[in-house]
Amino acid sequence: MTLPHALPALSAVVADYDVLLCDVWGVIHNGRESWPEACEALTRFNAQGGQVVLISNSPRPASDVIAQLDALGVPRDSWKAFVTSGDxxxxxxxxxxxxxxxxxxxxxxxxxxxxxxxxxxxxxxxxxxxxxxxxxxxxxxxxxxxxxxxxxxxxxxxxxxxxxxxxxxxxxxxxxxxxxxxxxxxxxxxxxxxxAGKPYGPIYALALAEAERLLGRPVDRSRVLCIGDGVITDVLGANRQALDCLFIAQGIHGDAARGDDGTLDPARAAALLTAETAYARYAALDLKW
Structure with missing residues (x-):
């Protein structure tokens, strides 16, 4: 069982990536409220020249979901493009x-x-x-x-x-x-x-096309990081695309990856991943800068 690297903060790897393909529900909000630390992390990545593309399994077109993000207090400067399973x-x-x-x-x-x-x-x-x-x-x-x-x-x-x-x-x-x-x-x-949504190829084709548009050049896939809390959607999707992944282990999995000291236990995170034959380079309980 290969353990993911426990990532204390996104800032620790910001120099390694040009593009974030970031899940929405379970990473930056829970359907009732947004999480300020996660939104700040994405905003700061964008401010340093990165490109955040939100990639969601929402069944509605992205243009229709933006109003929901606004209502939940997700800042517009925390993302630059948005694609959904609906698209x-x-x-x-x-x-x-x-x-x-x-x-x-x-x-x-x-x-x-x-x-x-x-x-x-x-x-x-x-x-x-x-x-x-x-x-x-x-x-x-x-x-x-x-x-x-x-x-x-x-x-x-x-x-x-x-x-x-x-x-x-x-x-x-x-x-x-x-x-x-x-x-x-x-x-x-x-x-x-x-x-067609995560973990399947069509949504990633749309997301990477948006990233290429934002960059103004072809995407270097070695400099793309996927972020998500769903093992069989976000993590397997990244694996199938041969993209690095940050597994947000606290989302739908609750405390299953939390150690006795309250911090991430990489072995418990790895157990969640290997149960679905998945692998993530990094893991964290939540997204923060």
């Missing part, structure tokens, strides 16, 4: 228009479909494929509430397009199920699933 997923949906698509998710995610000319199906019986952003009511529902309906779709061999590969996120002090949990259930039934 990458729109390309997949456009290939399959007009559908019809059986759409599962809350009304707030409807901006994902704007301008795509998709026909909405009433259910799996008259759908050509499924599009999932999450639970319709993620405060009360779990994937099991969708088992019967998804079973019907799997029986018809309908492809499921998942706009949010995250399985869970932390909202305040609660854990909320996301679209990836529905995709997992569907796959367990033998259903076909397509995803």
């Amino acid at each position: 990458a997923t729109r390309m997949e949906l456009a290939k399959r228009a007009p559908g019809p698509a059986w759409i599962i998710g809350p009304d707030r995610d409807d901006t994902l479909y704007e301008g795509l000319d998709l026909v909405r199906a009433a259910g799996p019986a008259d759908a050509a494929f499924l599009s999932v952003t999450g639970m319709i009511d993620d405060e009360t529902e779990t994937p099991e509430d969708y088992r019967t309906a998804l079973s019907d779709a799997a029986a018809r061999d309908l492809e499921l397009i998942c706009a949010n590969p995250d399985r869970i996120v932390q909202r305040g002090d609660r854990i909320i199920y996301c679209g990836g949990a529905l995709a997992d259930l569907y796959e367990s039934m033998g259903g076909r699933v397509t995803m």
Whole structure:
């Protein structure tokens, strides 16, 4: 088991990187409030000539999520570009228009479909494929509430397009199920699933294209650092792209990587990573300068 290096602060490695591909939920906010130290770290990286590209598994286009960041107090100078799973997923949906698509998710995610000319199906019986952003009511529902309906779709061999590969996120002090949990259930039934967000390639292609635009030159991938708290999304995504990664071990994993003295225990962090056959060069409990 290879241990990640315990990183006391981002400033310790700032000279080694031109670009940060930084996760959002679980790193700079928890859905209820932003974390000032994390935001300051990104702001200071930008101020020293770096380029911060936020890379989120939000199922909505980035242009629609910026207002949420503003409302949570995430400073605009803490990032320079923003790409989401929604941005990458729109390309997949456009290939399959007009559908019809059986759409599962809350009304707030409807901006994902704007301008795509998709026909909405009433259910799996008259759908050509499924599009999932999450639970319709993620405060009360779990994937099991969708088992019967998804079973019907799997029986018809309908492809499921998942706009949010995250399985869970932390909202305040609660854990909320996301679209990836529905995709997992569907796959367990033998259903076909397509995803474009982390850890899959399309979202990284978008993020690196944004980095190249900001730099005004080709990206040196050895000088890109991915930051995130999701092992099977952020860390595996970085591994698949052969990019360095800083694992924020306190996000959705709570205190699992915290030692008895309250600081990061690299061995416990490594256990979280190796359980998913993942590796991170660095680990920290939270992001700070």
